Amino acid sequence: MRLRWPCALLLIVALTALAAVAYVSGCDSSDDNGTGGDDAAGPDNAAPTAVFTVTPASGTTATNFVFNATASWDPETVSEALQVRWDWDGDGTYDTAFTTVKTASHRFTTAGSYRVTVQVRDSYGATGTASRTVVVAAS
Ligand SMILES: [Ca+2]
Numbered sequence: 001m002r003l004r005w006p007c008a009l010l011l012i013v014a015l016t017a018l019a020a021v022a023y024v025s026g027c028d029s030s031d032d033n034g035t036g037g038d039d040a041a042g043p044d045n046a047a048p049t050a051v052f053t054v055t056p057a058s059g060t061t062a063t064n065f066v067f068n069a070t071a072s073w074d075p076e077t078v079s080e081a082l083q084v085r086w087d088w089d090g091d092g093t094y095d096t097a098f099t100t101v102k103t104a105s106h107r108f109t110t111a112g113s114y115r116v117t118v119q120v121r122d123s124y125g126a127t128g129t130a131s132r133t134v135v136v137a138a139s
């Protein structure tokens with residue numbers, strides 16, 4: 001038995017429509033919070049790359065160090081939307097809240113060597129960190 005032309009054509013159109021629907025609904029299956037992008041755990045969201053500078057590179061307890069993480073970047077999240085927070089003394093506890101402001105200044109009240117860490121967070125919650133050692137002399 002052979003399908004008649006209009007019948008076969010209808011079948012092709014129906015199958016194409018079905019395939020299109022399957023493609024559209026299945027192409028981003030890891031977006032389980034409805035944000036339209038993949039979530040942090042999904043394979044399509046890469047962690048941000050954290051980068052920062054310290055000015056001056058070393059100083060004293062009287063120095064106001066300026067930290068700048070503006071060069072941090074992420075493949076999915078625009079730089080303006082990336083959030084940063086800082087750990088000034090390397091104790092693993094962040095000393096600031098997350099903010100989209102990428103520059104911060106800090107003064108160390110005690111002389112010593114400090115491991116400063118910045119954590120960068122993208123819109124999906126993935127994070128990246130960078131650390132630098134700042135040497136602070138007595139003033
Ligand atoms: Ca990302």
Ligand SMILES: [Ca+2]
Nearest residue numbers: 087088089093
């Ligand atoms: Ca800390």
